[in-house]
Amino acid sequence: MQTIDPLIDASAARYSRGAIILHWLIALLIIGNVLGAWLSEDMPKPDRAAIMALHKAFGITILVLTLARIAWRLLHKPPPMVETLKAWEAALARVTQWLFYILMLALPLTGWAFVSGASQGKPVSIFGLFNMPALPVSFDKGTVGTFKDMHSILGNLIVALFVLHALGALKHQFLDRDATLRRMVPFLK
Template identity: 40%
Template sequence: MSLKNTDHWGATSQLLHWTIAVLILSIGAVGLVMGELPRSPKWFWVYTLHKSLGLTVLALVLVRIAWRLYAGAPPPVEGTPRWQARLASLTHGAIYVLILAMPLSGWLYDSASGLRPFRWFGLAEVPKLSPSHEALADAMHETHELLFWVLIALVIGHAGAALYHHFVRRDATLARMLPRRWLAGSVVPTAAPSPDLPPEDPR
């Protein structure tokens, strides 16, 4: 499998895509459960895990953006209407922005909340982005939650579009983000005319 992106997403792009997707789902689950836990040592452990995973996603999405600039992206699948390709491009861009903004807003919220510095997975202390500021902390907390729900809505739309292309249009949109041997038999290839045959008589 090619590392760079050709007509198919390469191995590096696939690994980053699915790793980030799994981490975002994990962070969302932890974040939703975290609010229901009593303030105890377990709560602080879960809270630190949530923040550590968020900063991991921030680092990975920066790597993914850099890799995409280097490796490029496959062109739209043949036959995709221009408006769908344009909408997909805008959706991808919005998802990138949100995946960047969410951990940054959470980081800023944590910094402004006045809590003691936390250690990323217990390994390295994370610096503060701002001094303690109650109004800023409140604003970033609300922003963080809003960005999460907007991101979830876009991800659902993104996944729904991929399933639509796979099961309705039966093209390679979804298969291109999976190893080539996966879903290989479920995609209907575009028929190409044989160069040895004359063109059909339009009459």
């Protein structure tokens, strides 16, 4: 568990406004991107293509927002963890956070790499506003297939992690009744 500065009331401490905005914005975009990819699987080709164009643009947006979030995190100290947290809970929370950061970077990068190889170097349109260049990856079928598989596996992993994270938040709010969720939800008393 984190050592608590006696001048900070851990039960009242919150993440900074920037961290809260980035947390919820990225969470919503990831949920939208996962649902978009899954729900469009059985759609007619033109509809699937339209949704996947948004998926790619939002995916690269998530990558940029994640970089901003990591920079923000390095510049703003997070509030101390709730004092009543058990050592295993604090450790699990830390591991989950690190895995989220890794996945939030690796997931869009593997998607981008897959699309770059599969399209043989075509740029990705960002909402029709501008293009992001293709990543310099091999067009070889095996490599493209590997990026596709990685993207799919990491997609499933982030969903599993999301479920664990959400269940943890609900446990703290309704079973432990501690101040954990309040740190990230501004309007909770």
